[in-house]
Amino acid sequence: MAISQKLLNEGEHVIVTTRTHVKALFLPIIVLLVTLALAIYLGTFGDGTTGKVIDIAVWVIAAVVIVWWVVRPFLSWLTTSYTFTNRRFLARSGFIAKEGRTIPLNRISGVDFEIGVVDRIFGCGTLVVSDASEQGRVELHDIPRVEQVQLKVSDELHRLSEQRHDDGA
Structure with a gap:
């Protein structure tokens, strides 16, 4: 499930990687x-x-x-993964024909989560990644342990924001 090292740039490391909860099956x-x-x-x-x-x-x-x-x-479930690194968000899917989306972390304006009643039973939820692009937001449905994922990503966004602030001061 982890993203291939060849897709990471020098100095880039994975913060969190996940796929849709098994309930999708x-x-x-x-x-x-x-x-x-x-x-x-x-x-x-x-x-x-x-x-x-x-x-x-x-x-x-x-x-x-x-x-x-x-x-x-x-x-589709097996070949789809969502990864946050210290530099970007990557959504990858596909077995033969591949599809992907990348959003630099510095363009992400927020990461929220939504947990419904059924999601609560299964320990998953929807992760909502808001960015400054025309699409505006990406909804990742049925993410396992969505609160922990949101917390890790928010911590990384905060660290990145402080680093930019310190470099600019």
Whole structure:
């Protein structure tokens, strides 16, 4: 899960790195179980050639459902990471086609968190990174231990702010 060292500049180190909470996989797991149960049940209909055709059709449909609603979300979860270094925020995702966003820490104006009732049960929440760009804010949903992440990032932003203030004085 940690970001590759080749993506870090000289003197840059990781403050915190995380990915979405595993609760993001609950729905795909339910879809997997329901799809398999339905496929097994529907595969019992028909005898002879008709039964084989029904069985093949059911399992082809089940495979498409599993790939689209189970494998794809799992790979997305597995290959997405959020990293704060002492210089920038990096969001990276993708297995074959990659996507990323980088925000320098000195452009981040605030890091907030939101925790709903369900999030509280699972120990996660939404981290909101506000910056000075046109997009304005990045919402990172279902971040594990979101309060600790927010605290670490806020401490680093404060340290960076003091360092800039001391250098300018």
